[in-house]
Amino acid sequence: MRTLIVSDLWPWVSPSGGAQRLNTVTRGLNTLGPVDLFVMSGVGEPSAPPPGTVLSRFHCVPESATWFSLKQGLLEGMLGRPGGRVLRTRRTMVAELRRWVAGTSYDVIWYNREFNWLRGHGAIDVPSIVDVDDCMDVLLRRWVEVRQNERAEPLSPVSRLRIEREIAWWRSAHRRVSRGANLLVLSNVRDRTRFGKARVALVPNTYAPPSGSPSPRSGGPRSSVLLFQGFLTYPPNVDAARWLVEDIAPLVREKVPNLRVVLAGRCSDRVRALARHPGVEVTDDVEDMGLVVRQADVVCVPLRVGAGTRIKILEAFAHGVAVVSTSVGAEGLDVVAGEHLELADVAGPFADACVRLLLDTNRRTHLAKTALSLYEKNYQPKSATDALVSAVEGVLSDSKRRSS
Template sequence: MRVLFVSNNFPTDLRVKIHGIYKRMGLFIDAIKGLASIDFLYYVSPSFDISQANVAKLEQEFAQHWQADITLTLCHRSTRKHQFLRRPNYLPGALNFFEQKPYISLSGKRQVAALEDCLDRKPDAIFAHRLQAMCPLMLAKAKLPPIFFDLDDIEHISLDRQLKQPAPYRKKDRSYHLYLPSLRHAELKAIRKAQKTFICSEQDRTYLAEQLKLPGIVTIPNAITMPMPHPLTNAPTLLFIGSYTYQPNVTAAEFLIEQVWPHVHQVMPESKLIIAGAHPESIRGHQIPPPGVEFTGFVENLDELYQKVRVVCCPILSGSGTRVKLIEAAAYRKPIVSTRIGAEGLDLVDGEAIFLRDHAKTFADACIELLQNDQLCQRLGNAAYTVASKRYDRAQILQQIQHHL
């Protein structure tokens, strides 16, 4: 059996690319490789070296990393843009989904041709990783084998939430709201084209399958390998972790630093806030961190990081899907304070396995309470661990994926 795996998210460094999108991608790759050989088609930056020699080198690295029989094809993304008088022109995208940023980058003739070339190897199925990967599939004229589509985030919900954020956290150009009708229509069309569509939570499945009456919707939760538990630390340390190439993480970090942290630091001047993850330079305040705030950049050893952290924060204000970072924190038995959007779709009950707080002051108060109360920390952390081990263990989720494939 042979599966063609199509994605816009190429892991240029398999050591560093380990945050949410890539963890979920790896989950599906591990499931597929147990059933089939994999042909990868990745769309990459126009500056990326796709020479035959470099692709051969990367193919060898991929085969070794995944311990699988693979072939690798790379295709440059399109650089087309719509401008009018040197300003972005949103009208073409409002009328046609394939003209929207970022979907336009996978919707050109060259990108469709690369897909059709891969079809010459006669794959038995296609796995489309996220909505961008569906663009060339929806435009291809060739006959396609069955498509399995990991939607992950519901993109029209994610965009709508970003547009509704209060300044300074929403998208700066409000003209993006013109994209919403076309984006929603195309997203539903992509789901109908797939034999099965995988989403992160039962909440998303209910919306798509029951409210919108779409076929083939299957819940595949995000998952992690359960780590060894750590004893509760007395260090009054908060943690937020993410990749800051993802705008909702940037917004969350700025909200945490600018609105939540001052309340915590005023009550507990000895406390510390760690902002961990790649590309923190995107965050306001990175150049001159406020007192008590530390930016670590990419952290390779998560065990060491979690050992010195008492409370994990997830102040996400927009986006959709579910947060791998919260499953990870729960697996480490860490008490968690999150916004409701941050914990959306996860089986963590407010007051039992997590604290859900949407306003800066109440978020800060919950963090302070956990920093000062050992018994409460242990109760919340143990309850979160129980949920993670029952619902989000990677070995169980791999079996679910293989069953559906």
């Protein structure tokens, strides 16, 4: 069996959750046979793949090479940015896909997210699978709810109207993809209702097991550390970091004076600026995030905007560190509040949960242990690979049955 993945990102360039998921998918598909990767991206040709890549071959087409017209510009103004981007790039993607794969036979094509199916479908006549991962209409609606645009800036009336158009466009896109693809893959079972009667499979987000045993910080006099880690140029993470530092941490510090808040990961200037607050440390370009996680007392996931599932919680679980999260942050994970983590959606209760865990070592240890057990059972890469292989084999079986 040979698979073609069509994407707009590379699995080894970005530390984002989407890139991590694509890497897991690529490795899972490789257990079934050779995997090729076609990328149309606005960031250009990436660095060479790291040692151990499982790709047979890959190809990049820069989006800057796609053509644009006044008519498309007007349509983009009416449809919003994603619709305009599809119109602007579809012709080039289809042509380049057909040119690059000429002479190569594929058994299945895997589209990384709906957007790439919308601009690439029909290029190759083989069964198609779409990894939805994030429902963008959900993400945009949550930005409106916190009165910000998708760049984590104050929401203007003009931006709100544009976002409402884009939400409607994405909901229409869900219907098109549901009718056109052979299978939709979701990371969050709650998204199932958005796709009508489409055939759906659940492939969970996972996290690779860390080397060695989980080893949280030892006791003794020291500061109490709250950690928020991740790709901190991503606007939902920027909003979360700001909310943690400006609204939650001051409430925690009233009860825990030695509090230290650590923001770790590739940062934007807006996140770096948060270091001006007392007790806040910003750590950019972390070489070993696992070490940073293990040095925390509590990992915070104060996300107010998001879709899909968040890998940063699984990272904390795998390293044996207790978690306080919003409901949005933990969405899509099979967790129970008070058993695997603490949940709170308002600054005051979120701060109270952090205080309880920082002051109660036994409670913190209990949550970390039960969360680690859940991670080991359900969220290691094998879980995703098993679900992925089952889904692909089902699609191929149906395709053979129809053609016979």
